[in-house]
Amino acid sequence: MTAKGGEVPPEAQAPPELPNHPLLSELAASFEEVSFSQVPRVEAGPQDTALVPREQIVAFMEAAFDLGYRMFVDLCAVDYFRRDPRFEVVVNVLALDPPHRLIVRVGVPADDPTMPSITGVYPGANFYEREAFDLFGIQFAGHPDLTRILLPDDWEGHPLRKDYEVGSVPVQFKGAHRAE
Amino acid sequence: MAGAAEPSGFLLTSLEKGVNWARTQSMWPATFGLACCAIEMMAAGAAHNDLARFGMEVFRASPRQADLMIVAGRVSQKMAPVLRQVYDQMAEPKWVISMGACASTGGMFNNYALVQGVDEVVPVDMYVPGCPPGPQSLMHGILSLQAQITSGEIKRPVVQL
Amino acid sequence: MSDTPNFATGDVEAPTIEAPDAVGAEAPPEDAAERRELHDIWVAGTEEPEWVSQATDEGAQELLPDAEEPALAVQRGTLVDDDYVADDTVAADERQIINLGPQHPSTHGVLRLQLELEGETIRRVKPIIGYLHTGMEKTAETLTFLQGPTNVTRMDYLSPFHNELCFSLAVEHLLELPMPPRAKAIRVLMTELNRIASHLLWLATQGMDIGALSMMLYGWRERERLLEFFEKTTGLRMNHNYIRPGGVAADLPDGWEEDIEDILKGVPASVAEYEELLNENPIFLDRTQGVGIITPEEAMAYGVSGPIARAAGIQLDLRRVAPYSGIEQYDFEIPVGKHGDVYDRYTVRVAEIRESLKIVSQVLETMPAGDYRAEDRKVTPPPRKRIDESMEALIHHFKIFTEGFKVPAGAIWQSVESPRGELGMYLVSAGGPRPWRLHVRGPSFAAVQALPVMLTDSLIADMISTLASSDPVLGDVDR
Numbered sequence: 043m044t045a046k047g048g049e050v051p052p053e054a055q056a057p058p059e060l061p062n063h064p065l066l067s068e069l070a071a072s073f074e075e076v077s078f079s080q081v082p083r084v085e086a087g088p089q090d091t092a093l094v095p096r097e098q099i100v101a102f103m104e105a106a107f108d109l110g111y112r113m114f115v116d117l118c119a120v121d122y123f124r125r126d127p128r129f130e131v132v133v134n135v136l137a138l139d140p141p142h143r144l145i146v147r148v149g150v151p152a153d154d155p156t157m158p159s160i161t162g163v164y165p166g167a168n169f170y171e172r173e174a175f176d177l178f179g180i181q182f183a184g185h186p187d188l189t190r191i192l193l194p195d196d197w198e199g200h201p202l203r204k205d206y207e208v209g210s211v212p213v214q215f216k217g218a219h220r221a222e
Numbered sequence: 223m224a225g226a227a228e229p230s231g232f233l234l235t236s237l238e239k240g241v242n243w244a245r246t247q248s249m250w251p252a253t254f255g256l257a258c259c260a261i262e263m264m265a266a267g268a269a270h271n272d273l274a275r276f277g278m279e280v281f282r283a284s285p286r287q288a289d290l291m292i293v294a295g296r297v298s299q300k301m302a303p304v305l306r307q308v309y310d311q312m313a314e315p316k317w318v319i320s321m322g323a324c325a326s327t328g329g330m331f332n333n334y335a336l337v338q339g340v341d342e343v344v345p346v347d348m349y350v351p352g353c354p355p356g357p358q359s360l361m362h363g364i365l366s367l368q369a370q371i372t373s374g375e376i377k378r379p380v381v382q383l
Numbered sequence: 384m385s386d387t388p389n390f391a392t393g394d395v396e397a398p399t400i401e402a403p404d405a406v407g408a409e410a411p412p413e414d415a416a417e418r419r420e421l422h423d424i425w426v427a428g429t430e431e432p433e434w435v436s437q438a439t440d441e442g443a444q445e446l447l448p449d450a451e452e453p454a455l456a457v458q459r460g461t462l463v464d465d466d467y468v469a470d471d472t473v474a475a476d477e478r479q480i481i482n483l484g485p486q487h488p489s490t491h492g493v494l495r496l497q498l499e500l501e502g503e504t505i506r507r508v509k510p511i512i513g514y515l516h517t518g519m520e521k522t523a524e525t526l527t528f529l530q531g532p533t534n535v536t537r538m539d540y541l542s543p544f545h546n547e548l549c550f551s552l553a554v555e556h557l558l559e560l561p562m563p564p565r566a567k568a569i570r571v572l573m574t575e576l577n578r579i580a581s582h583l584l585w586l587a588t589q590g591m592d593i594g595a596l597s598m599m600l601y602g603w604r605e606r607e608r609l610l611e612f613f614e615k616t617t618g619l620r621m622n623h624n625y626i627r628p629g630g631v632a633a634d635l636p637d638g639w640e641e642d643i644e645d646i647l648k649g650v651p652a653s654v655a656e657y658e659e660l661l662n663e664n665p666i667f668l669d670r671t672q673g674v675g676i677i678t679p680e681e682a683m684a685y686g687v688s689g690p691i692a693r694a695a696g697i698q699l700d701l702r703r704v705a706p707y708s709g710i711e712q713y714d715f716e717i718p719v720g721k722h723g724d725v726y727d728r729y730t731v732r733v734a735e736i737r738e739s740l741k742i743v744s745q746v747l748e749t750m751p752a753g754d755y756r757a758e759d760r761k762v763t764p765p766p767r768k769r770i771d772e773s774m775e776a777l778i779h780h781f782k783i784f785t786e787g788f789k790v791p792a793g794a795i796w797q798s799v800e801s802p803r804g805e806l807g808m809y810l811v812s813a814g815g816p817r818p819w820r821l822h823v824r825g826p827s828f829a830a831v832q833a834l835p836v837m838l839t840d841s842l843i844a845d846m847i848s849t850l851a852s853s854d855p856v857l858g859d860v861d862r
Contacts, residue, residue, distance in 0.1 A: 081793060081794070081795060082559075083556040083795065083797075084555055084556050084559055084560065084561050085561055086556075086705065086706075086707065087705075089795065089796055112680075112683045112684075113683040113686065113688070113699070114683070114684060114685070114686040115686055115688075115798075115805060115807065115824065116686070116796075116807060116809070116822075116824040118809055118822035118824070120794075120809075120811055120819075120820045120822070121820070132794075132809060132822075134796060134807070134809075134824070136699075138683075138697070138698075138699060138704075141704040141705070143705070143796075145796055164684060164686075165684050165685060166684055166685035166686040166687075166829060166832060166833075168832060169828060169829075169831075169832040170828075177520075190513075191512060191513055192512065192513040192516040192861055192862075193513060193516060194513070201518065201521055202520060202521055202820075208518075208521055208522070208524075208525055209518075
């Protein structure tokens with residue numbers, strides 16, 4: 043049982059010009075290979091997203107931290123299955139003064155599911171990276187304790203990958219036998 | 223000495239009835255609240271719906287002092303050995319109530335992470351449906367369990383012969 | 384036996400215990416340094432060093448870990464498999480590793496803390512979670528977007544409306560569907576009432592953990608008032624599945640204004656009673672002031688938000704910073720503390736109860752008339768009456784409940800201010816009727832991660848108090 047629900051989602055369409063937020067413009071100036079985009083939202087400001095190559099993620103996060111994105115919010119992984127790169131790690135950080143949220147996406151290929159760990163910049167990424175490792179199998183180089191966190195230690199496989207079955211058991215209903 | 227023969231004779235069956243009745247009137251639950259059902263279990267023990275009037279005044283944290291294990295909530299694969307260990311630490315006679323849909327059958331989470339029914343791990347005496355069952359449903363389950371123990375439908379040895 | 388110690392004369396000699404030959408174990412070395420070396424790192428899964436199969440304490444019963452079940456040994460706490468290096472000033476046998484949980488009355492669910500104790504002081508804490516892992520993120524990929532709230536609502540089970548709201552808002556962003564004003568106001572009403580109910584439960588459990596058992600019963604008493612209103616409106620006391628993509632499931636019932644007025648009269652009086660009970664109580668003050676401190680920088684680095692961050696001094700409330708569902712039109716304050724200890728978290732939460740009551744009374748006065756859900760026939764099911772009258776309505780109903788409405792492709796982040804902090808969802812849709820990926824960012828996950836920071840060198844009693852004050856809900860942590 044593989045992908046449910048249709049096609050692999052396309053990436054957010056990036057407007058060609060540079061982002062218009064002052065913090066992001068500074069980041070864009072220092073990192074040329076990072077592409078910025080915006081996702082529109084209903085009755086709220088647009089969501090600013092940066093697509094960062096794997097090798098530059100630690101430098102990028104350090105620059106973001108220095109610029110004021112002090113609050114670490116989230117790190118999760120998505121399995122796009124048929125796309126290359128297959129996995130995407132999504133980091134979410136928040137600047138408080140002035141308030142601005144930045145979503146950083148990093149592509150991680152299937153044949154080499156590793157990524158540098160950002161726990162050196164944001165210690166709060168510790169548990170989140172362990173969770174991404176546990177559920178997706180993405181290894182974070184430099185993580186102090188990369189072990190399973192949600193599943194038992196002797197579990198085999200990474201459940202949230204798209205090629206891992208949901209694991210449902212067949213459910214019998216009362217009328218099932220009467221059908222014969 | 224014979225094996226565990228059925229007690230017979232007028233005195234012994236009255237004793238059995240008396241002991242069973244006494245067992246139901248002061249059954250102490252072990253705290254095994256796991257998820258949302260635990261909140262409703264606590265609500266059942268709170269003042270509005272009072273479990274203390276049925277003898278369940280104290281929820282004992284130590285399984286060694288408890289006789290009833292109310293499995294309230296979803297049991298994950300990681301928690302199952304802990305559940306079994308706590309059950310084993312309880313002294314006889316002990317009973318188990320499986321509270322809620324997740325404990326009884328895995329509930330709406332038919333997936334890799336949950337044990338699909340706590341009766342795969344421990345023997346269950348009473349299932350209470352609901353998601354979560356309100357305090358009144360839980361009390362109905364507890365009172366039904368008490369009735370079944372008193373009537374002898376659910377047997378636990380009274381006298382070992 | 385001639386070497387029975389004579390306690391009467393005080394002539395007692397420590398008995399010498401010979402290592403039993405049958406097991407093949409050697410007597411442990413006398414030199415403390417050598418003993419410490421033996422209790423050094425062992426990473427589970429690598430080759431087992433010799434000392435694992437040897438006796439542990441002198442004279443203690445041999446509890447050898449079963450060679451086939453290392454996982455069970457880790458679970459029982461007899462193996463600590465990270466690379467902490469023992470402190471040289473303290474002998475290895477003066478430190479003890481014990482488990483708190485996963486079954487424990489004070490851990491607010493199935494949280495396991497592995498504590499390294501030196502007497503009564505905690506030197507190291509390792510939170511071990513996953514005992515409530517339900518695979519909700521995987522289940523979400525098998526449910527339609529309309530069924531989504533039933534799944535998400537059970538994550539943070541103390542604030543189910545917030546989970547549903549976050550999910551519905553994320554879906555509505557992707558659908559580009561704005562909400563009518565009445566739907567927004569109803570959502571604000573329910574979530575703020577939920578915040579009050581959650582904080583009351585927190586007060587109850589904090590009191591119980593510290594020993595103020597009457598607080599436990601009082602907190603539940605007020606909650607019953609609110610839960611009765613929830614049952615009247617949504618049909619359930621908990622896990623309501625009421626806030627759905629497209630609006631809310633049903634309009635407010637007749638007489639809801641009187642119910643809210645009763646709540647607005649009853650709850651403030653009770654909260655004043657609880658403050659009287661606790662604010663000047665010397666035991667409460669001793670156990671909460673100066674305990675479990677977290678600095679603002681630590682809170683931000685670990686992603687701790689909500690009342691814990693605000694008690695530390697960070698002015699962050701998503702209802703102000705990134706408002707949603709029309710909450711910006713209501714007038715309320717954000718209480719912020721100073722010291723970041725347990726007492727400040729208590730005052731912040733009690734103040735938040737009052738601010739939520741303010742918001743609820745404003746909603747009561749200004750509730751707009753109109754639709755309680757968006758009039759998008761492809762998303763919100765038609766009223767049951769219409770199904771008998773119109774073929775289109777029947778088809779829409781059928782499509783929505785069997786196949787589910789399709790949500791355009793995209794990836795969106797939405798977060799709300801839940802009673803525990805920033806509850807966020809990253810929703811990826813592939814253009815079909817089910818989410819491609821739903822990741823839920825629970826605020827308690829970060830709070831549990833920050834526990835070692837709050838608990839450095841504290842006493843066990845302080846640990847209980849701190850753990851209670853960080854208000855972890857394990858459904859949020861483990862999902």
